[in-house]
Amino acid sequence: MASTDTVKLADYLLTRLLQLGVQSIFGVPGDYNLRLLDFVVPAGLHWVGNCNELNAAYAADGYARINGLSALITTFGVGELSAANGIAGAYAERSPVIHIVGTPPRPLQDNRALMHHTFADGEYKRFAAMSKHITIAQTELRDATTAPERIDWILQQALIHSRPVYLEFPDDMPHVLVSSERLNTPIKASVPPSPACESEVINRILERIYSAKQPAILVDGESKALGIVDQLDTLIQSTKFPTWTSVWGKGLVNESYSNVYGLYAASFGDKPAQEYFESCDMVLTFGPHYSDTNSYFEMAVPMPAAAITFRDSTIQVGSDIYRDISPFRVLSAILTKLESARISTAQGPPKQVVTLDDIKSTDLVAQKNFFRLVNPLFREGDIILAETGTAAYGGRHFKLPPKSRLFTAVTWLSIGFMLPATLGTALAKRELNKPSGTRNQAILIIGDGSLQMTAQEISVMIKEKLDILIIIINNEGYTIERVIHGRKQAYNDVPSWRNTKALDYFGADEEAVKENTFTARTVGELQDVLKNERVKDGKGVRIVEVFMEREDVQEGPLLWVLNKQLAEEEAAKSA
């Protein structure tokens, strides 16, 4: 065998991460990952020490949604299990997080030693077995010969599937020398070769596009995982077809185009849009994800006969499913061949206009006016995050400026997620913008109940000097649960915190403690707060606490379930 250059295994992994655009790693130190952590900063990566591992996983998920890939390092057992819910969420919503677990040194594992962070029974494969259910691929580094290939394979799996993967890195292996040869070959998400049917599919779709009388485009969130977001932008511009998104698809589409309508909410949205959409003869549907919460209980799913649907490696036209085909390549071919002259001009439904006319400054801030008041804050490129709860149901109707991204409740809906995710997205954005120095603002809207789940991560936002505006909806508990069930039940209450003390407790500097916290109960107060330069365009973490009523929800699904509950209460009374 020819001699090759060598590299330490930890450096091999970190070099690969750098090659793939990862600049920061999230996690918490622990007994079995310290030797690996020694390599992080010298390799040129930034280490974000989170307050706990669930927060770290959430932050890594957020980072991957902006950056395309992220890495999380936890320790065996205690660390990785704390992160499990965050990893599962990344699976559900297709965020490629590399979960690297520092495991006990190989000799201890081989001897079945009764180490701490185990059940003291010699069993070391329990937690890896658990990870199989919430990651798309798993591997274990065991020797110098196979380790580089295993690292390459696991990273590629994350890219191909856009889902989290699990990598066991024994504590005695960071210094192990391995061949650096493979580092010269970049890792890419591979695409299947063209199947025989490919040109048939392309032509068939083109014909449908040309013959469509009432066409539409529906962009759902898995389009991101398909790698077709830029192509969709071209498609939307060149066809001028009326375009909607799902809840998850929002923020993947430029809402300033005249043919983009924003969210399609079926019977929960405006009637003209629903009438148009439901009588379409063709809906080009990308990256569909039909969970109850992302599809309005499947009501926002296009009619099967009209739908042409692009999924991971299938394209469906009517009832024909073409498999092992690349949506990216097919869409590229369509865009290349598309003859604009043959597309009929589609007359979409009238657009709904949102006005602020009916809001008086003495009104209490309420769900029906809050989101309209906040919306003008957002500027080009901002990241807007609306946590599961009333924030998500209001936030999905935001009108988004170009190049902004919106993150909101899709399917996993783990409350507490959005605050650390904000940290991750804001950090990724700043790194990608470097060194241009443009505005890097993230705006989080979160309820008081969700906030309590992961509040400590505010201290890491402060430490990282990120520009983040946190708007807290304080309605004294889990309003979303109240409207679903248990309207007056104490179990939907949360402890009363003094949210205006957060910056002080979590260690912000004195100026920030004095100047960066705001509260509002009335529309007038909120309007004043929103005019403040620190709120609009400030530095560091700023907090705005807005008080709303306990059972106040927007029109839409939440009001519908609340009314259902009220009707059941009435029926029970009269029974």
Add this chain to the structure above:
Amino acid sequence: MASTDTVKLADYLLTRLLQLGVQSIFGVPGDYNLRLLDFVVPAGLHWVGNCNELNAAYAADGYARINGLSALITTFGVGELSAANGIAGAYAERSPVIHIVGTPPRPLQDNRALMHHTFADGEYKRFAAMSKHITIAQTELRDATTAPERIDWILQQALIHSRPVYLEFPDDMPHVLVSSERLNTPIKASVPPSPACESEVINRILERIYSAKQPAILVDGESKALGIVDQLDTLIQSTKFPTWTSVWGKGLVNESYSNVYGLYAASFGDKPAQEYFESCDMVLTFGPHYSDTNSYFEMAVPMPAAAITFRDSTIQVGSDIYRDISPFRVLSAILTKLESARISTAQGPPKQVVTLDDIKSTDLVAQKNFFRLVNPLFREGDIILAETGTAAYGGRHFKLPPKSRLFTAVTWLSIGFMLPATLGTALAKRELNKPSGTRNQAILIIGDGSLQMTAQEISVMIKEKLDILIIIINNEGYTIERVIHGRKQAYNDVPSWRNTKALDYFGADEEAVKENTFTARTVGELQDVLKNERVKDGKGVRIVEVFMEREDVQEGPLLWVLNKQLAEEEAAKSA
């Protein structure tokens, strides 16, 4: 079939929990458990809404360690996975927690509906499969006929094994009517019938007791799960044998008896104890748990020839292992038959005396003086909790008053555990003492890094009006990790919090905010603080922040690993 009385399934479960002494339930509401939560308070149980599910699991673990059993309710997917690390810790350290997961209604599961809190792929058994690795038994309620039996079975498994169990409770089942017949038969942890060898074992152990020239008793933590703690008290009093405990066994033995020496630390403890212990001809060993951290890297394990070892359903004498035998019954028989006159008087080693002589009030507070200064705070019946980290290594040497309990780092060592566990233990203690109104004080000693993991649970302590003293060791990060590895590495730092603002942020009343927070940097300051009535015997949550040096650790294993690291650094420098 004869007609029987009926009861709603939720009431069946809650009645069983009440019968078994559970008075409070921990958890977080979620979409799939709200209908079950409706029954909690009407059934006469207290609902503790925690800030997040990991905190809830930790609190339930703590509650079970005092109460003998606890219950935790989470929601499917997002909730249960957040709790996973807490459940795993309960498994490792034998805490019987009933983890009840509210799952989606049966029709949705049967239809493989693409609901939120799933991966939107129709698969509903993923998280239950994960639970198999971290609970001792699992079951799913599916129909009215079998549900009561399954509940009884799962509760019995928790009692038999003293480990957590997993129960899936579909959201459409709380109101289902089931037979109440089984409720008349109490659930008990069953014991195996006497094997033929039982009298031989009893006699053999009695003979060894009578013939022992240099006997000792070693009480380890699994003795609690064996249900023999009261019998051990009798054994220790009637034999007068020199008695030690492991780290985990501390707090199960009355340390005010003259023959009780406290912790056995092998070469890390005092020499006379080690010399005596290592030359014993008999060590009666109860509930052994030989993880590296609980056994001083196995150095504190008795010599095999001397050991007579009581485990779950085995007793080992020399190399003979008697299986399927009840340690409880054997120990009962031994105590009944024991003839005090035939026991030779054992002369134990001299006892180490801890003095405060060498501490000056101008000294900085340091690990070597801190624990001695704090120790006099503890009074009969107190619960003392020393979190993983330097607190655990110092706390294991506390001299404990009668009927107090000590909880410290055993095997799972998940930092962040001890704060919510404090909530759970304090609540259980108050309920068990009711209505006597005696002192119910819990004293938590915790590092600043651990605190940040789960700090929000302070707000639940406040809401529950528990009497808890929190002593924070602020040494600017993970000192225990610094001494293990990465002494000067930034990854062992944590964000700087203003810990004195915690009570204000977490919603304590104004008097508490003003009066219940203390700080100390010098011995004199700490002594003053410890004299304060609010600290010694106060109501509600009080916080004492004590500052120590970043690399300050006690003599013992931590100093040993720190010195090893320093030597390696020296060697690297001169290499």
